[in-house]
Amino acid sequence: MVSKVVGLGVLLLVALITLAGLLAISSQQVARSFTWVEHTQLVLRAAAEPVDLVRQVESDVRGIVLSGDRPNAYASTPLLKRASRQLDDLVRLTVDNPAQHERAKALQRALERRIAFLSATLAVGSGPLGDDSSAATSKRRTAEARRLMADVDQLRDALIAAEKRLLVQRSNEAAQKLRFNERLLLIGVPIIALVTAFLIYLIIQAIRRPTRALEEAMAAMSLGGRAERLDENTMRSREFTRIALGYNAMISRLEEAAASQVRSEQTLQALNCELSEHSAALEVRNQAIERLGMMAHRMQAARTDGELAEVVCRFLPQILPGMSGAVYAHNNSRNLLVQIATWGAPFDAADRFSPDECWALRLGQGHEQSTDKLDVTCKHVDGRPSYHCEPLLAGGEVIGLLYLDQIIPSDMQFRLRAVAEDISSALVNHRLQRDLREQTIRDPLTSLFNRRYLEEALNTEVARSIRSKEPVTVIMCDVDHFKRFNDEFGHDAGDYVLKAIASTLQSHFRGGDIVCRYGGEEFTVVAPASTPEAMLVRVENLRASINSMQLRFSGQALGSLSASFGMASLVATTEMEGATLVQAADEALYRAKREGRNRVIVAE
Structure with a gap:
């Protein structure tokens, strides 16, 4: 123009x-x-x-x-x-x-x-x-x-x-x-x-149309509408064409800036969502860590297998939500893995199995099976579509197994590792405590409870008997002429005789009965919730079994064997202390000795 x-x-x-x-x-x-x-x-x-x-x-x-x-x-x-x-x-x-x-x-x-x-x-x-x-x-x-x-x-x-x-x-x-x-x-x-x-008309006409187009575009943009591009071919002059090009470039930059702002806002929203998710995940992780700490603290304080199982069943559903599983530990012979705890929805889990039946125990690392069955399946798993086995290790030694009925997501792997470490540590600690306790309450020769444990357990059983009005019976046993075995065959033969009698005692009483080595060749049995009559029959059978034993040691026959028994019972109509009940049974034992041995005497 x-x-x-x-x-x-x-x-x-x-x-x-x-x-x-x-x-x-x-x-x-x-x-x-x-x-x-x-x-x-x-x-x-x-x-x-x-x-x-x-x-x-x-x-x-x-x-x-x-x-x-x-x-x-x-x-x-x-x-x-x-x-x-x-x-x-x-x-x-x-x-x-x-x-x-x-x-x-x-x-x-x-x-x-x-x-x-x-x-x-x-x-x-x-x-x-x-x-x-x-x-x-x-x-x-x-x-x-x-x-x-x-x-x-x-x-x-x-x-x-x-x-x-x-x-x-x-x-x-x-x-x-x-x-x-x-x-x-x-x-x-x-x-x-x-x-x-x-000339003025041409100038006005040359200015009016592009100016009107520019005003309309600016008005549309100011009202928040979509900014239209100006047609450079209708500007009629190089100047307005350059203005249109500049305006279009400005609109492009504004749209790019707006798009960039939208992308930035979307990025910020995504980052905010991600941060919220991370915060939520961190909070969940912190809660899981807190629960892991609580579980570890309580497992270390557990005294029995039952308490340990209760802690596991209480906390693992919180730490590994939506999953079911079981914890296995080696038996004393270390030839089987025995189930000590289960949690979650009911599922068919083996009570016990051989270590060779689990690939995780063979490999010494976690083993899982997905629904597409791309890996080998453990024999102890009965038709599960997916599962995860995590060996419980302590010092490089396998002490148990953590079994889960599904694959662990990647975001929960740290929980699995922490749970496995805590349970392994608890099992080791529990085993050490149990070994120490066994050493304090077990007789090292016969593996029966010792006199110290007898005193603790007897008072507990007597108190329970008094509360429940159920009878409790104490049996005192003494091996007849035991000194003869030591004198004729040596102390090793005498120890052998004591072990044989201890084994016979354990085989004739229930799992809830307490069989102890009282001292020397004397044994004591506490039988709760058993009537004196039924217990008398059982003791007579025990006496007969001992009398019929034919023991040999180092190729030599040890000769006949017999034992004398004294029995005293606490029934609902009587109340006495545990020491008094033992004393009564001991007096009955001495009566059996005086009356010729190899017999059972019931305290009056």
Whole structure:
């Protein structure tokens, strides 16, 4: 648009300059025409005034001649000089026109002759003017004067007529030039005005449409609508095309910035969600760690297998939610894994199995099976679609197994490792505690409970019997002639006899009965919730079994074997302390000894 405006502006400027130039030239020509008109008028005056002055002098001379007033003759001399000067001016004024110049010089010569004639007439002589003249001379001079004046008038009239023709011609030229100026103004000014109006119209039209498009686009953008692109091909000018390109580029950058902002907001939202998820996961992890700590603390404090199983069943559903499983530990012989705890939904889990039946125990690392059955399946798992076995290790030694009925997700692997470590540590600690306790309550030779444990357990059973009104029976057993085995066969043979009797005792009593080595060759049995009558039958069977034993040690027969028994019972109608009950059974034992041994005596 700038180029168009500049082009039209240059055109307008050229038109204005042309008009102004034409007007200036025409004005100069008009001025020159009027100058020539004035020049012609000056020529006319210069041609007329000398003649008029000469006529005036001629009239004065005629009066002087008639009056004879000589002093007045001198007054006409300046007029003649003035006429001469004006003639000089006339000749000078007609220099530009050769024809008129010749006429002016001819007129000058004629007037000079007439002035000379007048001067001669006015010349001062010796006598009066009337004396110098005769009538004939006067007539002759008058005729000469008339002739000279007629020549002057003829020459003046010819010059004036020619000059008037020039005046008319120059006046017409000036008028023509004035009319040309008028036409130039009447035509040029409207044309320039129309060109200016057209230029303004073009500028307005060139600005209005792209401006309106830009305003509409800006209004749409300000109202929050989608910013439309401007069509660069309809801008009609390079400037508005550049503006449209800049606007479109700005819209593109704004859209890119808005998209970037949206992406940033989405990223921030995603990061916020991720942070929230991480925070939630961290909170869940912290809760799991807290539960792991609580479980580990309680497992370390557990005293029995039952307490350990209760802790596992209580906390593992919280640490491994939605999963079921079981914990296995080695038996004393370490040839079987025995189930010590289960939790979660009921499922078929083996109570016990051989270590060779589990791939995790073979490999010494976790083993799992998915639903697609890509790996080998453990034999102790009965048709489970998926499972996970985690060996419980302590110091590189397998001490148990953690079994789960499904695969562990990756985000819960740390829980599995922590649970396995805590349970392994608890099992080791529990086994150590159990071994230590066994050492304190077990007889190292026979593996029966010792007298210390008897005292603790007896008081507990007596108190329970009193509360539940159920009987409890104490049996004291003494091996008859035990010293003979030591003396004849040695102490090793005596130990062998004690072990055999201990084994027989354990085989004749229930799992809930307490079989102890009281000291030396004496044994004690506490049988809760058993009537004296039923217990008497059992003790008699035990006595008969011992009496029928045929023991051999180092290839030698040890001979006959017998034992004496004393039995005392606490029934619902009686109350006594545990020591009193033992004392009663011991007294019954001594009665059996005194009465011949190999018998059972019931305390009264």
